[in-house]
Amino acid sequence: MADISTPSPKPQVSKLLDPTLALNTVQTTLDKFLSAANVEAVYGPLIEQGENVVIPAAEVLSIVGFGLGLGGGSQNATEPENTGSGGGGGGGGRVLARPVAAIIMSPTGVRVEPIVDVTKIVLAVFTTLGFMVGMLTRMMSRRQRPKLND
Amino acid sequence: MTILLLRIETLTGPLVRVKDTQLRVRSQVVQLRLPSASGGLIWNRPVAVLMRTPDGQDRILPILDVTRTAVLALVGLCLASTFLLRLLRRKTA
Numbered sequence: 001m002a003d004i005s006t007p008s009p010k011p012q013v014s015k016l017l018d019p020t021l022a023l024n025t026v027q028t029t030l031d032k033f034l035s036a037a038n039v040e041a042v043y044g045p046l047i048e049q050g051e052n053v054v055i056p057a058a059e060v061l062s063i064v065g066f067g068l069g070l071g072g073g074s075q076n077a078t079e080p081e082n083t084g085s086g087g088g089g090g091g092g093g094r095v096l097a098r099p100v101a102a103i104i105m106s107p108t109g110v111r112v113e114p115i116v117d118v119t120k121i122v123l124a125v126f127t128t129l130g131f132m133v134g135m136l137t138r139m140m141s142r143r144q145r146p147k148l149n150d
Numbered sequence: 151m152t153i154l155l156l157r158i159e160t161l162t163g164p165l166v167r168v169k170d171t172q173l174r175v176r177s178q179v180v181q182l183r184l185p186s187a188s189g190g191l192i193w194n195r196p197v198a199v200l201m202r203t204p205d206g207q208d209r210i211l212p213i214l215d216v217t218r219t220a221v222l223a224l225v226g227l228c229l230a231s232t233f234l235l236r237l238l239r240r241k242t243a
Contacts, residue, residue: 036192039163042177043196046166053168055175057196057213065189091188101213103175103199105168110201110211117217121224128224132231139235 022089029064029093036062036095055103064093155183160197170204 035041044056072085099115163175176198183190199211 033190033192036194037161037179037181038194039161039175039177042194043163043175046168055166055173057175059195059215060192061194062192063190067188098217100196100215100217103173103211103213105171105173110171110173110199112199112211112213114214114216116220120217121220124221124224128228131228135232135235139239142239 026066026091029091032095033062033064033093036060051107053105055105056099057101057103058097058099061096062093063095064091066091155181157181157183162200172202174200176200 041060042057044058047054047056066089068087068089070085070087072083098117101115102113104111104113158178158180161177161179163177166173166175175196177194178197180193181190182192195215196213198213201209201211203209
């Protein structure tokens with residue numbers, strides 16, 4: 001018969017409560033956040049394609065936030081043994097990148113080719129049209145509305 | 151009290167040599183930090199390419215963000231149309 005035993009939950013709990021792990025996570029997140037402020041974050045490595053060399057360029061937006069909280073107290077002021085304290089923290093972040101242009105070096109010269117996000121522009125056009133039609137409709141309906149005194 | 155720290159700087163990358171052409175890439179970084187709130191924002195975008203041709207001429211090639219320009223133009227159109235419609239409504243009233 002096979003020995004089926006459930007592992008003790010203690011090692012998992014101690015791993016979760018390990019402050020070094022949390023500090024490492026915070027450090028890694030902060031390092032990633034600060035790396036967005038370099039030139040290397042915006043320009044990619046050289047890509048050689050035949051006689052042409054291409055350098056991709058992108059826009060990078062990095063957002064990060066952290067919060068910490070600590071607290072303590074006692075149920076009864078006369079019993080100092082029944083005191084408790086706790087703390088917690090959390091954080092989050094996001095890195096957004098969008099291609100902007102490609103620098104192309106060919107035997108004829110160097111040129112910058114823009115990378116156009118057609119989807120974004122089309123969505124913006126539709127939003128603008130919707131907004132303008134909405135404004136016009138609202139204006140026309142107000143003009144046609146009869147006055148109460150008439 | 152929240153102290154807002156805004157820093158805008160232009161960064162220049164290392165020299166890149168491709169055949170006889172020398173290039174330096176340039177980017178602009180906008181850093182916004184909230185020390186008391188433990189957070190911040192970094193916005194980094196390409197600005198220009200500095201080029202030196204084999205005959206020693208320096209050129210600056212600006213990098214235009216066409217998508218952003220188009221979206222901003224449409225936002226401007228929205229605002230301008232709103233303003234014009236309100237102006238027309240006041241005149242006709």
